[in-house]
Amino acid sequence: MSVIKTHQLSKIYNGSAVAVHALNKVDLHIEEGEFTAIVGPSGSGKTTLLNIIGGLDNATSGDVEVAGKDITRMSENDLIDFRLHNIGFVFQAYNLIPVLTAQENVEFIMLMQKRDKKERHERAMSLLKAVGLESQADKRPSQMSGGQQQRVAVARALASRPRFVLADEPTANLDSVSTSNLLDIMARLNQEEGTTFVFSTHDQRVIDRARRVITLEDGHIVSDETKA
């Protein structure tokens, strides 16, 4: 079952001098449980594609159906609510809330979902355990390494029980050990819990671990390979 479908998706940025076609009639289906990497050179449209299927940016034309809903016609408030319940985000720069501890950062999303305190606490601790940071629960982002922060970001992305997780260059700021740890965790969560992951990446180590690799160039999908 497809969790993400795009049809003839285009995005044009109208700059002051010249219009840039970031995405050009992209047709894409991503199935539940996939572990997919979107790759391509800088400016190929990876981040734009992730932003549009994540409901953060608008398409210039075409349709985007996420979790069975057409998100292209949703208002900003509806999109915020939709993202809260359906999409988990992992950003390149971690983007944890600096004044909250690791546990509070993970609980924060569930608080927005109005989950009760006990459930929030139990799920946050269970997710922190899953990413190997149970002992760091009381630390703030500034007290943790980049790799640890990105693992907390993964736990936060999963806290809302989203239909899928979008990760934009999640390993770009990590060393090789942290990258390897993060990929192990995400792969395990994908296999054991069936969480769908979609990455945009340049990182060959991520590409090697992905089971499907979609390559973008100049806003077109130039290859779409699923590994055996």
Add this chain to the structure above:
Amino acid sequence: MILRLAWRNLWRNRRRTFITIAMIVGAVVLSVTMQSVQNAMYDRNIDNMVRFSKGYIQVAAAGHKEDNTLETSVDLTPELREKILSIKGVRGILPRIQNFGLAALDTMSKDVMILGTVPEVEDEQTGLKKHVIKGEYFKAEDQSVMVAKGLAKRLQLSVGDTIVIVSMGYHGNSANGKFPVKAILELASPELNKRVMYMPEALAQRFFSLGTHVSDISILLDDNKKSLEISKEMQSVLGDKYEAKHWTELLPELKQMVEGDAAGGYIMYGILYVIIAFGVFGTVLMMLSERRREFGVVTAVGMKRRLLAIIVVIENFISGLIGAVAGMILALPGVLYLKYFPVNLAGQMKEAYEKIGFEPLILADIYPWILLENAGLVFLIALGLSIYPVVKILKIRSIDYLRS
């Protein structure tokens, strides 16, 4: 967690929060101190002028205010006395005889305001005995007068000298006499100091051929702040034959001077508040700029913009409240100091104050309403500045903020 988040956000950039709170504290301290000084000086000078001249409420015969001569004097009968004393809030009465005349000594003469009064009650009402700087306070049966310092200086007289007074008595009787000076008084009001002389009531009644009449009756109150309402009640109790006037009707020039000066003060406060508002607004803009990307992230992951706006308002509420309360507390030492150790002005400042009839003294007093009003106003200004970030937050498009 929302409150915790707001509280921690407040202290993530301590310098910014400190600047915001410091500006609020500064505004409250300045405005409270300025207004406490201004009001204390008004109250002091009004009290000086009112108590020593007309009283907070004055009862006289109908038409006395316009006529202002002994022809509209009032016969203080036991019935009238009883009626006045029956009104709630009235502590006592001080019958006074007020008239103008010419005082002379040797070759010097000067127009004077003659106040005939009951020595003991006058002292109770105005503390006049304390103002004697030379000689002895007069008694009811005395045939002598007390002269204010400025007038004594002008006539070059001293205790023991005899002063000649020429005036007009009741029903056109001439009033001329010689009176020994029993005391020299130093009055707080520079205006009164220049021209007042006191005479025992019985002596004044005889001198002006008034019989049992007095020109007016000053009313002693339990609480001078209730004088306006009591004056209205008194007028309705006494009826048309009498007029019960509040000091603001009797001394309209004093009221206008105070109101005019207060209006100037309000313009100053307005300028102060605008400066503070711009300062605090600057820190609000700093906060918006610093947290732009964070706002993009939290709305991207599902935080409602309305909730984010509430958090920012809570942050402003807390910093505003801390600033306002701290400002009230920090304003107190200065105000208390000026309350107990007023500053005596000298030189040109002293002359300027005396010129407008004010005692040359900088003093303050604690007025709870001034503390609350100024702290509340500055707090509301700080809180009101939340409107801008709230409007910005309610328009956030996550992607624009994430790209910053």
